Each structure stands twice: as structure tokens, then as C-alpha cells.
Amino acid sequence: MGRKLLSGQRMTDIIPREEWGAEPARWTTNQKRPVDHVFIHHGATLLRDHSQEGEAAIARAYQRYHFGKSWADIAYSFLIGLKSGRIYEARGWFNRPGATKNWNHRSYAICIIGDTTQQVISDEAVRAIHNLIKEGIKLGYILPDFNIRGHRDVKNKDCPGHTAYSRLQEMRPDVETVVVPKLVPPAFTKPLKLRWPRNRSPLVKWVQAVLGLPLNGDYGWLTVQRVKAWQKENGLKPDGIVGSITYNKMFGE
Ligand SMILES: [Zn+2]
Known part of the structure; x- marks a missing residue:
């Protein structure tokens, strides 16, 4: 049975916000798509109860923590159960995340619920992230030649922990297997020519x-x-x- 997501897509494998008891966002900013980066994070809190309710309780705690910093919402785009591989909608595909400073406007942030320094991420969770990204590419929200990086590559040196960071490439879908919808080039507006700063038009x-x-x-x-x-x-x-x-x-x- 499909479930209604913020993004309007109906999918069976993403748990929508209302199902994990998320509070509404205080405000949202539309995310410009497609993005060219996906950042992997972890929550850095031990996850001991791997049931859906146990994961949801931690997800709500992350959201409270981020509200406490006067942020708009839980900072991530999606959350993943460390062991279960369940996928939870946070800001989703349509709203800009707030978890990766300087990169939010061009990325999605996927956060593993748990502490991947002290706890080992499961194969299910790695596969879930892989499938989620693949879905994002199919929907045209992530560029097929995107970069996958850890938060530690741009800032926080411990995020995610090594058990997840060492598996980033497994989370990256094989581009050949992704069916990209037929896209239309941007309409011609102004000539592209050599200049500084470089022209970065789509x-x-x-x-x-x-x-x-x-x-x-x-x-x-x-x-x-x-x-x-x-x-x-x-x-x-x-x-x-x-x-x-x-x-x-x-x-x-
Ligand atoms: Zn992080």
C-alpha cells in the first residue's frame, strides 16, 4: 500500500513524517533540483531499540534537538535505521536540508539513526541508502553523476562513523542501471562564452x-x-x- 509523502510521490518504502510523530516544520525552503551531492551523516547517539518505535523515538529526539537550535526542522532529508534499514522521511525531496553547512542548496542529507563510530551499520541499511538514492535519480532529483560524501569530508570530522564512511561507495547506485527520464535541455537565453567567474548555467x-x-x-x-x-x-x-x-x-x- 502506498503512503502519502510530503513530496507527493507514493512509495511503499519510505515512512512519512506523520507516521514517526514528527512535528510540522517551522518553515521550509524549496530545494532546487536536481542536486549534485548526497551527504551521509549519523546521529551519533546509540540506538538500542531497533524496532520502528525505537527508531522513531530517536528521530523525534533529533528533531527536538534541532528545534532547540532554532532551526526550521530536523536538519536531514531522510533518516535510516542503523540495523533495520527503514527509511524515514524528514525534509524529503522537496525541502532544502540544513545539515551540511555551505552544501545544503545543492545536496540531500541522509542520516543514519545511531552511532556508526560505536555501532556497525547493517547491509540492509547500506542497501536502503543505495535504493533511496537510486529512486532520487529516477525521479530526476539527483544528477546521475552526483557525488556521495560524508559530512566529515566537508566539516564535522567524526560524521559519519567509520563503519558507515567506509561503505559510501556501496551506497552509490551504479549509474548504468538507473533509468534516467528523458530530459529537455534548458531553453536558450544568453550565449555561453569564456569569462571569469566561469559561466555555470545549467x-x-x-x-x-x-x-x-x-x-x-x-x-x-x-x-x-x-x-x-x-x-x-x-x-x-x-x-x-x-x-x-x-x-x-x-x-x-
Ligand atoms: Zn553530520
């Missing part, structure tokens, strides 16, 4: 994909050189600028 990755370049999203030297070569091959003026003519040739029907 169109850049589309151009890089056409050129077979790594999708770093920066309209830099390498991309410009490849655009010039591509323009030459396609009978256009090789100026390295993606104007409307080059755009239409690349993405037109």
Missing part, C-alpha cells in the same frame, strides 16, 4: 554531454576548445561561443 552540462566532456558544469578553456572543434565540424564559425545558432544545431530537433 546549459553548460548539456553542452559538455554533447561534446563527451566530464560534466563539471564550468564553461572553461577545455569546453571552449571542444566547442570550437565541434563548430568547425558542423560548418559553423568556430568562435567557442554557444550562441543561438550553435545551440539550435546542438539541441534542435
Whole structure:
């Protein structure tokens, strides 16, 4: 039986907020999608009762703790039972998380309920995170070439604990197996050209994909050189600028 989530998606495997007794968020900020990062966290509190009620009690404690810091809501996007692998909706797909300073606008934050320094994350939990991310990619909320990192890679040195941190790559879905919905390139607005700071319009990755370049999203030297070569091959003026003519040739029907 499907359950109603904040995000509007009906899925059987995510426990919605009302089912774990979450308080409503004090405010929310819409998350810009797709994101290019997923950060793994842990709550750093020992989880002794692995029943759904035991996990939910800890989840509510995290939320109270974050409200106590005057935050909008529990900081994470989703929570995962350390042993059970149950998935709990926190801020979900649509609302910006608040758990990874400087990275929240471009990431989801998945938090393992428990202490992965002193407790071992289960295979079920690793698989649950893997499946959740895969779902996010299918929905178009996470870029297929996203980065998975631990909170400790950007800040808190102990988060998550080593039992989870050592398994990050297993949490990452194999990109080949993910069916990406047909996406439409952003409409042409302004020409892409070399400048500083680099042009990081969403169109850049589309151009890089056409050129077979790594999708770093920066309209830099390498991309410009490849655009010039591509323009030459396609009978256009090789100026390295993606104007409307080059755009239409690349993405037109
Ligand atoms: Zn953390």
C-alpha cells in the first residue's frame, strides 16, 4: 500500500513524517533540483531499540534537538535505521536540508539513526541508502553523476562513523542501471562564452554531454576548445561561443 509523502510521490518504502510523530516544520525552503551531492551523516547517539518505535523515538529526539537550535526542522532529508534499514522521511525531496553547512542548496542529507563510530551499520541499511538514492535519480532529483560524501569530508570530522564512511561507495547506485527520464535541455537565453567567474548555467552540462566532456558544469578553456572543434565540424564559425545558432544545431530537433 502506498503512503502519502510530503513530496507527493507514493512509495511503499519510505515512512512519512506523520507516521514517526514528527512535528510540522517551522518553515521550509524549496530545494532546487536536481542536486549534485548526497551527504551521509549519523546521529551519533546509540540506538538500542531497533524496532520502528525505537527508531522513531530517536528521530523525534533529533528533531527536538534541532528545534532547540532554532532551526526550521530536523536538519536531514531522510533518516535510516542503523540495523533495520527503514527509511524515514524528514525534509524529503522537496525541502532544502540544513545539515551540511555551505552544501545544503545543492545536496540531500541522509542520516543514519545511531552511532556508526560505536555501532556497525547493517547491509540492509547500506542497501536502503543505495535504493533511496537510486529512486532520487529516477525521479530526476539527483544528477546521475552526483557525488556521495560524508559530512566529515566537508566539516564535522567524526560524521559519519567509520563503519558507515567506509561503505559510501556501496551506497552509490551504479549509474548504468538507473533509468534516467528523458530530459529537455534548458531553453536558450544568453550565449555561453569564456569569462571569469566561469559561466555555470545549467546549459553548460548539456553542452559538455554533447561534446563527451566530464560534466563539471564550468564553461572553461577545455569546453571552449571542444566547442570550437565541434563548430568547425558542423560548418559553423568556430568562435567557442554557444550562441543561438550553435545551440539550435546542438539541441534542435
Ligand atoms: Zn553530520
